[in-house]
Amino acid sequence: MRVALFPTCVNDAIHPRTGQAVVALLERLGVEVDFPAAQTCCGQPQYNTGYRRATEPLVHRMADAFAGYDHVVTPSGSCTAMVRDNYPRIGARARAEGRGDGLAKAAESLVPRVLELTEFLVDVLKVTDVGAYYPHRVTYHPSCHGLRMLGLGDRPRRLLEAVEGLELVELPGAEECCGFGGTFAVKNPDVSAAMGADKVSNALSTGAEVLCGADNSCLLHIGGTLRRADAPMRTVHLAEILACTRADPTGADWGAPRARGTA
Amino acid sequence: MSDTYLGMPSFPQAAKASTKDTRLRANLTHATRTIRDKRARAVAELDDWAQLREAGKRIKDQTLRHLDDYLVQLEQQVTAAGGTVHWAADAAEANRIVADLVKATGETEVVKVKSMATQEIELNEALAAEGITAYETDLAELIVQLGDDRPSHILVPAIHRNRGEVRDIFTEKMGEWGRPAPEGLGDSPAELAEAARLHLREKFLRAKVGISGANFMVAETGTLVVVESEGNGRMCLTLPETLISVVGIEKVVPTWRDLEVFLQLLPRSSTAERMNPYTSLWTGTSDGDGPRDFHLVLLDNGRTDTLADEVGRQALRCIRCSACLNVCPVYERAGGHAYGSVYPGPIGAILTPQLRGTASAIDASLPFASTLCGACYEVCPVAIDIPEVLVHLREQVAEQGGPGHRAEHAVVRAGTWLLDHPAALGAVVRLAAKTRKLHPKRLPIAVARAWTDSRDLPRLPQAPFRDWWKKNRP
Ligand code: SF4
Numbered sequence: 001m002r003v004a005l006f007p008t009c010v011n012d013a014i015h016p017r018t019g020q021a022v023v024a025l026l027e028r029l030g031v032e033v034d035f036p037a038a039q040t041c042c043g044q045p046q047y048n049t050g051y052r053r054a055t056e057p058l059v060h061r062m063a064d065a066f067a068g069y070d071h072v073v074t075p076s077g078s079c080t081a082m083v084r085d086n087y088p089r090i091g092a093r094a095r096a097e098g099r100g101d102g103l104a105k106a107a108e109s110l111v112p113r114v115l116e117l118t119e120f121l122v123d124v125l126k127v128t129d130v131g132a133y134y135p136h137r138v139t140y141h142p143s144c145h146g147l148r149m150l151g152l153g154d155r156p157r158r159l160l161e162a163v164e165g166l167e168l169v170e171l172p173g174a175e176e177c178c179g180f181g182g183t184f185a186v187k188n189p190d191v192s193a194a195m196g197a198d199k200v201s202n203a204l205s206t207g208a209e210v211l212c213g214a215d216n217s218c219l220l221h222i223g224g225t226l227r228r229a230d231a232p233m234r235t236v237h238l239a240e241i242l243a244c245t246r247a248d249p250t251g252a253d254w255g256a257p258r259a260r261g262t263a
Numbered sequence: 264m265s266d267t268y269l270g271m272p273s274f275p276q277a278a279k280a281s282t283k284d285t286r287l288r289a290n291l292t293h294a295t296r297t298i299r300d301k302r303a304r305a306v307a308e309l310d311d312w313a314q315l316r317e318a319g320k321r322i323k324d325q326t327l328r329h330l331d332d333y334l335v336q337l338e339q340q341v342t343a344a345g346g347t348v349h350w351a352a353d354a355a356e357a358n359r360i361v362a363d364l365v366k367a368t369g370e371t372e373v374v375k376v377k378s379m380a381t382q383e384i385e386l387n388e389a390l391a392a393e394g395i396t397a398y399e400t401d402l403a404e405l406i407v408q409l410g411d412d413r414p415s416h417i418l419v420p421a422i423h424r425n426r427g428e429v430r431d432i433f434t435e436k437m438g439e440w441g442r443p444a445p446e447g448l449g450d451s452p453a454e455l456a457e458a459a460r461l462h463l464r465e466k467f468l469r470a471k472v473g474i475s476g477a478n479f480m481v482a483e484t485g486t487l488v489v490v491e492s493e494g495n496g497r498m499c500l501t502l503p504e505t506l507i508s509v510v511g512i513e514k515v516v517p518t519w520r521d522l523e524v525f526l527q528l529l530p531r532s533s534t535a536e537r538m539n540p541y542t543s544l545w546t547g548t549s550d551g552d553g554p555r556d557f558h559l560v561l562l563d564n565g566r567t568d569t570l571a572d573e574v575g576r577q578a579l580r581c582i583r584c585s586a587c588l589n590v591c592p593v594y595e596r597a598g599g600h601a602y603g604s605v606y607p608g609p610i611g612a613i614l615t616p617q618l619r620g621t622a623s624a625i626d627a628s629l630p631f632a633s634t635l636c637g638a639c640y641e642v643c644p645v646a647i648d649i650p651e652v653l654v655h656l657r658e659q660v661a662e663q664g665g666p667g668h669r670a671e672h673a674v675v676r677a678g679t680w681l682l683d684h685p686a687a688l689g690a691v692v693r694l695a696a697k698t699r700k701l702h703p704k705r706l707p708i709a710v711a712r713a714w715t716d717s718r719d720l721p722r723l724p725q726a727p728f729r730d731w732w733k734k735n736r737p
Contacts, residue, residue, distance in 0.1 A: 007728050009682070013692040014721050016728035023736070035732045040682040046675050048635060050657030054679045061683060089651075144636035177592045181634025186713040188275045188632060193717035194282040194596040195634075224718030257735040 004034050004069040006062075006114070008076045008216075009041035015216045017254070021243035022075050022117060024254040025132075028245070029125055033073075038065040044082040049183045052090060056103060059087055063106035071124060072114045075239045077146025077215050080116040085149055087111060116146060117239055118155040118214060128158045133246040135165035139208040140238075141199070141222065143215035144177050156214055156238055163241060169206045173198070180221035196225040204231055214238045271603030273628035278597035287423055287598050294422045295589045301535035302586060302642070308537070309527070318524045320646040323580035326516055327570060333482040333515045334561065340485025344547020346557040351509075353564050358389035360560050361474065361507055365395050368505050368556075370471045376489060376496040377401035378476025379417060379583055380509045380562055382605040383618075386474070397474065398440070398466045400495040402459050409436040415599025415607060418533050418585040423598055426450040437462050463495060473503035473554065477510045478582065479525060480559075483518045486546040487559070490529060490539035497543050506545070506554035511562050513570075513579040525582060528644035532584035565618035574655040578614045580645040585610075587639035587649065593632055602629065609639035613652040621660050630656035685729075692727045699723040 003026065007019035019035075026033045042062060043055030062083070066072045074080055088111060091104030121127055140160060146152040160168050179185070179195025186192075199222055203211045209232070213219045216237055223235035244251050271277060281287055306312050326333055338348045351357035365373060373390070375381065375397050387397040387408075399408045406421040407414050410432045414420030421429070430450040437444045442462045448454060475496065477487040487508055489496050500506060516522065530536040548557050570576050588594050588608030599607035603625035604615040612629045621627045635650045643649065661668050681688050699722065714720070 009688075012728040013695070014723060016724050016726065016731055019728040020731060023732075035729070035736070037729060037733075038685055040685050040688055043682075046679065048654055048657070049671070049675070050630075050654065050659075050661035051672070051675045051679075052658050054675050057679060057683045086654075144634070144638070148637035148641055175638075177634050177636035177638065179592065179634060181636070184631070184634045186711075188278065188593070189713035189716060190275065190279045190282045191593050191596045191632075192634075194288075195592050196718065220721055221718060224714075224720065227719040228717060255731060255735065 001031070001071070002034065002069045003031050003071045003073055003120075004036055004066050006039055006042075006066065006072050006074040006079070007035070008074060008079045010216055010220070011075065014220070015237065017251070018075050018216055018237040018239050020254040021237065021239040021251060022073065024251070025130060025239060025243040026073070028243075029121075029127065029130060031125070034069070036065045036069075042079045042082045044079055044086075045182050047082065047086055047090070052093065055086075055090060056094065059090055059103055059106050062087075063110050066110065066113070069113065071120060072110070073117055073120045074114065075117045075214065075237060076217070077116050077143050077150050077152065078217060080114055080119075081145040081149035083107075083114045084111055116150055116152065116214070118146075118152055118159060119150070121159060121242075122155045129162035130159065130242050132163045132242045132244055133165050133249055134163050134241045134244045135249070136210050137167045137169060137206075137208045138210045138212050138236075138241070139169045139171040139203055139206045140174070141171055141178065141203070141211055141213045141218065142174060143213055143218045146214055147175060152214075159238070159242060160212065164246070166241070169208050171206060171211075172202045178218045178222050180218050182217070185221060192221070193225070196221055200225045200229065200231065204233060209233060210241075211235045212238050212241055268603045268625070271623070271625040273624040274597070274601055274603070274632040275628060277601035277603065277625070278593075278632075281598040281601055282596050284598070286425075288596065290423055290425050291595050291598060294419065295595055298535060299589045302532060302589065305531040305535040305537065309531070315524055315527055316644055316646055319528050319582075319644055320580060322516060322521050322524060323645055324577075327513065327576060327579055330512065330515070330570065333517055334512055336482040337480055337485055337515055338561075340482065341547060341557075341559050342485075344485050345549070346485065346547040346559055349558060349560045351560050351562050351564070354384035357384050357509060357560055357562050357564070358386055361386060361509065362390055362393045362395065364505070364507055364558055365390065365472055366393065368472055370395075370505075372396050372398065372466075372470060373472040373474050374398050374400050374466050374470040374499045374503065375404075376473070376475035376499045377404045377420075377491070378474075378509065379605060380476045380511050381474060382414060383511075384509070384562065384564065386509065398463075398470075400463050400466065400499055401491070402456070402493060402495075405459055405463070406432055409433065409440060411436075413600055414605060416585060416588060417583050417606065417608070417610075418588075423600070426452070426455065429455055433458050433462075441465055467495075467498040467502055470499070470503050472505045472507065473499040475500060475506065475508045477508055477514055478529065479522060480510055480515045481517075481519055481522065482515050484546055486519070486544050488522065489543045490526070490541065491543075492534060492536075492540045494541050497541050500543050500545060501553045503554055505556040505558070507558045507560065509560045509562055511564070512566050529582055529584050532582075532586040532642070532644040565620075569614075569617040572617065572655075575613070575617050575652050577647050578610070578617060578652060580647055581610050581614065582645060583610075584644055586642040586644065590638040590642050591633075592636065592638070593634065597632070602632070604629075609633065609649045610647070613647075613649055613656060616656055616660075621656070621663060627660050627663075627665060630654075630660055689727065689729055693730065696723050696726055699725075
């Protein structure tokens with residue numbers, strides 16, 4: 001099984017630890033992971049802001065960068081949803097505009113192989129107990145794209161519940177959008193901030209130390225709101241929790257060099 | 264739609280004030296959450312909801328594909344049943360037709376059933392200009408009318424008001440419009456309803472002309488349908504001598520059988536009821552029963568143009584249940600007025616810019632008034648993919664250029680070039696990481712400031728992921 005990691009552009013640039021955690025976790029589960037360096041961004045910000053044509057080269061780039069892999073795993077529900085829901089649309093529009101089949105084919109080749117991390121763990125590897133250890137009180141925010149567009153369902157929850165030492169507490173209003181919405185956060189800053197503030201006050205009411213999510217874009221917004229309020233809570237990506245073990249409870253060793261293919 | 268709303272500030276500006284209006288936020292949060300939870304329970308009672316939703320979607324799509332045929336059939340049937348059909352291309356034409364019909368009766372007063380179409384064309388204002396007073400008889404519409412306010416919700420136009428505010432409006436204003444509010448009116452629902460009942464009864468009994476919209480029109484028989492909760496609609500539909508119904512052309516359904524689907528989808532989605540308390544159907548005229556004169560004004564007002572757009576046309580499936588408003592986190596914070604149209608919330612954000620075009624500031628900003636969280640799509644009983652249409656309309660706005668979008672386009676183009684050159688991208692990310700100690704906590708440029716006004720920026724890592732990979736997984 002050839003598995004490629006698509007950490008996403010946001011994680012590459014801002015949250016490399018999430019990418020490292022996915023690598024550590026998958027290698028621990030016996031998966032050989034590759035990072036094709038030709039990858040960049042799925043084009044979600046451009047597409048969602050109304051620049052469909054600007055995303056087209058990126059559709060091709062994604063298809064080329066990940067050609068030949070059985071699975072492309074990404075720790076981001078919204079980037080997975082971008083590929084799964086919007087790439088076929090981009091392909092269909094290009095075809096309708098008389099610009100050939102290239103984009104539609106690129107989309108077709110990618111869609112069935114791109115999986116969000118929890119889908120890959122639960123559906124492909126068929127594990128829910130990944131042998132993680134994380135002795136903290138955690139509340140979980142299911143990001144909108146994972147929740148509604150991908151229908152991740154209880155996959156993230158089942159994974160979290162199997163983590164040793166982790167106490168999962170219910171987040172009130174969990175299914176409500178945090179207010180990030182990509183460029184929405186800067187185009188409609190007041191509404192975005194009001195939504196973020198409500199999400200944060202709900203999160204704080206749980207008394208959890210950690211707010212966990214599976215999309216760092218949302219966590220960027222929620223975490224930034226928490227830090228501005230100096231609140232006693234931090235945001236952590238689900239992958240980072242799953243990558244922690246008794247032997248390495250803080251993930252200090254994720255960064256360690258490792259020979260390829262040794263689990 | 265007409266001019267009252269044009270000149271509205273863009274959505275972000277309008278929403279700025281409402282996000283800080285704590286009373287408005289509290290009223291809205293309370294009302295939308297209550298109805299949202301009730302709706303979820305009402306929908307969960309039906310185990311064939313998914314199939315019903317699919318059926319609703321398909322019937323509407325099939326009808327829209329052959330809209331011209333069904334409208335002609337409808338016209339024939341209405342005419343055969345003794346009614347008269349008028350075609351109105353836009354708001355001005357519809358208003359002119361209605362005003363002339365009212366004038367022909369010699370009356371200067373009409374009673375109205377709550378109707379989105381007549382609000383869309385601002386019929387009340389047009390009639391007032393002709394010396395005709397239109398009385399709204401729906402409780403929430405009455406509150407809006409007496410308060411000299413604008414509706415802020417499709418189903419509950421006065422959702423932004425609480426009971427105390429309603430009591431004050433009744434006490435101050437009812438006397439100017441007719442029977443005054445009872446002395447010492449309290450703010451209990453029963454007292455408020457009774458005050459409205461007494462005030463309205465006088466109007467029902469006097470009225471010679473009624474004006475309505477319709478939720479559905481059945482092509483095979485020329486039958487119109489109005490569903491409502493208060494019974495005021497039925498009074499307006501049966502007591503007057505002349506009935507004028509103004510209906511958007513997309514409201515037609517082919518057969519009576521189709522109503523089976525919609526009369527299940529609509530009440531549960533809108534008021535979380537299993538069935539509407541009042542479902543009124545009327546077909547033309549009949550001797551000694553109801554209005555003797557019936558006119559149907561079929562309204563286009565941008566609908567044919569909307570129909571021509573392959574992605575956007577699904578907005579015409581809307582049955583105005585308002586479920587999407589009640590789940591929308593943006594609507595909940597911004598309030599209905601910020602949308603600058605009688606159609607607020609998610610459906611407003613896709614319908615208004617299609618009906619009116621995107622030339623004005625408010626209309627160009629509406630497609631961006633969403634996080635694309637998808638809650639609206641999930642609840643929509645006719646499965647309108649609102650996020651898909653929003654993105655599609657964003658593309659139109661971005662392409663038309665205008666303030667902000669030209670500069671944005673240049674930035675996006677540069678960004679795409681960078682993203683298509685991984686080595687260059689890596690260099691930029693690396694440089695940002697290296698200079699991270701120099702980054703200020705709050706940024707000066709407008710776009711960045713919009714972020715840092717309420718949120719901290721993330722701390723950048725020492726090195727991007729791709730560098731770690733190169734070093735550790737050679
Ligand atoms: S778009 Fe759908 S949910 Fe919204 S009002 Fe129309 S039918 Fe109801």
